[in-house]
Amino acid sequence: MEKEKKLIVDGKRADGRGMEDLRPLSIKAGVLKRADGSALIEWGRNKVLAAAYGPREVFPKHLSNVHKAIINCRYAMAPFSSIEEHGRSGPNRRAIEIGKVAKHVFENIVLTKQFPKTQIDISMEVLQSDGGTRVAGITAASVALADAGIPMKDLVQGVSLGRVEGQLVADLDKYEDNQGEADVPLIVSLRSREILLFQQDGMLTKEELARMFEMGFKGAEAVRAVQVQALKDRYYGPHELNEDG
Amino acid sequence: MAREADIVDEIRAEYVKDVLKNGQRVDGRELLAYRPFSVQKGVFPNAEGSALAKLGDTQVAAGIKFDILEPFADRPTEGVFTVQCEFLPLAHPTFEAGPPNENSIELARIVDRGIRSGECVDVEKFFIEEGKVLGLFVDLYVLDHCGNLSDCASLAAMAALTDAKIPKVEEAKIVRQEYSGALPLQRLVLSSTFEKINGTVLLDADGDEDAASEGRLVLAVSDDGFLCASQKSKRAAFHAEEILALFDLAKDKTAPLFRAIKA
Numbered sequence: 001m002e003k004e005k006k007l008i009v010d011g012k013r014a015d016g017r018g019m020e021d022l023r024p025l026s027i028k029a030g031v032l033k034r035a036d037g038s039a040l041i042e043w044g045r046n047k048v049l050a051a052a053y054g055p056r057e058v059f060p061k062h063l064s065n066v067h068k069a070i071i072n073c074r075y076a077m078a079p080f081s082s083i084e085e086h087g088r089s090g091p092n093r094r095a096i097e098i099g100k101v102a103k104h105v106f107e108n109i110v111l112t113k114q115f116p117k118t119q120i121d122i123s124m125e126v127l128q129s130d131g132g133t134r135v136a137g138i139t140a141a142s143v144a145l146a147d148a149g150i151p152m153k154d155l156v157q158g159v160s161l162g163r164v165e166g167q168l169v170a171d172l173d174k175y176e177d178n179q180g181e182a183d184v185p186l187i188v189s190l191r192s193r194e195i196l197l198f199q200q201d202g203m204l205t206k207e208e209l210a211r212m213f214e215m216g217f218k219g220a221e222a223v224r225a226v227q228v229q230a231l232k233d234r235y236y237g238p239h240e241l242n243e244d245g
Numbered sequence: 246m247a248r249e250a251d252i253v254d255e256i257r258a259e260y261v262k263d264v265l266k267n268g269q270r271v272d273g274r275e276l277l278a279y280r281p282f283s284v285q286k287g288v289f290p291n292a293e294g295s296a297l298a299k300l301g302d303t304q305v306a307a308g309i310k311f312d313i314l315e316p317f318a319d320r321p322t323e324g325v326f327t328v329q330c331e332f333l334p335l336a337h338p339t340f341e342a343g344p345p346n347e348n349s350i351e352l353a354r355i356v357d358r359g360i361r362s363g364e365c366v367d368v369e370k371f372f373i374e375e376g377k378v379l380g381l382f383v384d385l386y387v388l389d390h391c392g393n394l395s396d397c398a399s400l401a402a403m404a405a406l407t408d409a410k411i412p413k414v415e416e417a418k419i420v421r422q423e424y425s426g427a428l429p430l431q432r433l434v435l436s437s438t439f440e441k442i443n444g445t446v447l448l449d450a451d452g453d454e455d456a457a458s459e460g461r462l463v464l465a466v467s468d469d470g471f472l473c474a475s476q477k478s479k480r481a482a483f484h485a486e487e488i489l490a491l492f493d494l495a496k497d498k499t500a501p502l503f504r505a506i507k508a
Binding site: 093094096097099100101104107108182184189192193194195196197198199200201202203204205206209210213214217 | 345347350351358361362363364462467470471473474475476477478479480481482483485488489492493
């Protein structure tokens with residue numbers, strides 16, 4: 001790869017963004033007929049389809065919990081989703097790990113105790129990938145759950161943070177992600193100011209991590225506005241409401 | 246129907262929570278203290294590096310093997326580094342034989358990320374000739390699961406790496422049991438794992454605390470003070486300030502572990 005190509009020139013990133021600017025983001029809720037809830041997110045060149053089924057009967061039955069609903073979460077990348085070679089279908093090790101940490105997000109946020117002995121199934125299918133797919137997927141899945149009418153403490157969302165050429169940046173695209181020196185996907189609840197998903201690699205100082213958390217919460221606010229609009233459009237039709245709803 | 250072992254775990258977890266309400270732990274430890282630990286290197290001399298780590302009653306073995314591999318297409322001159330983890334059926338009543346599940350995959354990937362991010366192993370030194378590089382495999386064998394597998398596994402992996410020797414390569418083949426020298430490490434990385442139970446954060450959960458835990462934060466730090474890998478796991482959330490404070494603690498708490506490995 002062309003490692004010499006500078007990714008940040010005169011305080012601007014390769015695609016013209018500033019350090020904290022997010023790529024164009026749109027979400028459409030209720031895009032699937034069969035699923036109880038669904039959403040399609042397009043974020044930069046990412047396209048991720050999320051769906052929710054449930055609460056429904058647990059299968060296999062021995063997995064059921066008498067106190068709460070269990071949550072299953074699938075994250076997978078389509079074999080044609082990257083600009084590189086044909087991928088293998090189904091979740092690989094990376095995808096299984098992402099499915100697990102995404103499941104923990106929804107175990108926290110869904111009011112599972114209202115639905116004992118049931119399961120809620122969440123799928124995130126990455127159809128086109130361009131960096132930050134897990135954050136995009138969980139952001140979409142959160143809208144899909146709301147679309148399914150599943151009660152939650154909050155609508156959750158996030159952004160990925162990273163360090164590129166020594167600078168902290170938000171919402172890395174695939175190229176920045178590959179060439180970057182650190183990677184921090186973050187999912188937060190703005191209502192409680194809590195961090196629900198936090199993974200990290202690269203070598204970071206405490207100051208850098210603190211700054212990334214600030215940037216993450218700030219980015220999440222912009223993402224949340226798009227989620228809320230998607231749900232308003234779904235139930236009231238577009239353009240029928242003013243900004244206050 | 247839940248299994249018998251799960252029900253016993255649930256009852257014991259309730260006891261852990263009860264005792265913790267008074268800020269105490271069942272085994273009498275401070276909230277942020279490690280159990281006694283030990284590392285033994287070179288326990289499997291057929292491997293190119295090995296170690297057995299014990300943390301309280303938890304035991305994880307690590308073995309290192311080198312093989313000659315084809316490099317990844319986008320990194321034709323770099324060697325390959327892989328961490329894998331097996332939860333052996335003998336290690337816990339609920340562990341089953343079979344392909345890796347989400348827990349063992351998560352554990353292997355956390356240990357892998359820490360070592361990879363910390364650039365502990367210089368994979369650029371693993372180039373042999375065009376189309377051939379050395380691949381380094383770290384296999385983590387969980388022998389006895391009595392809580393905090395992540396720290397015990399990272400201790401075992403790092404100890405095995407400090408024990409590892411690079412095999413002699415002749416005519417692009419490995420000569421087994423002959424070595425060209427010790428594996429150089431650019432820095433060491435170990436993790437500290439914190440668990441959240443009813444809002445209380447504690448370090449180094451034992452088996453019952455592990456079952457009672459609602460939130461987990463694994464922080465892998467380098468011996469020169471960088472955060473190299475993190476993972477929040479389980480359902481409970483953490484605040485940003487909490488994570489930052491635990492990063493400082495992880496640096497303190499891993500210091501004796503680093504010393505044990507360097508000894």
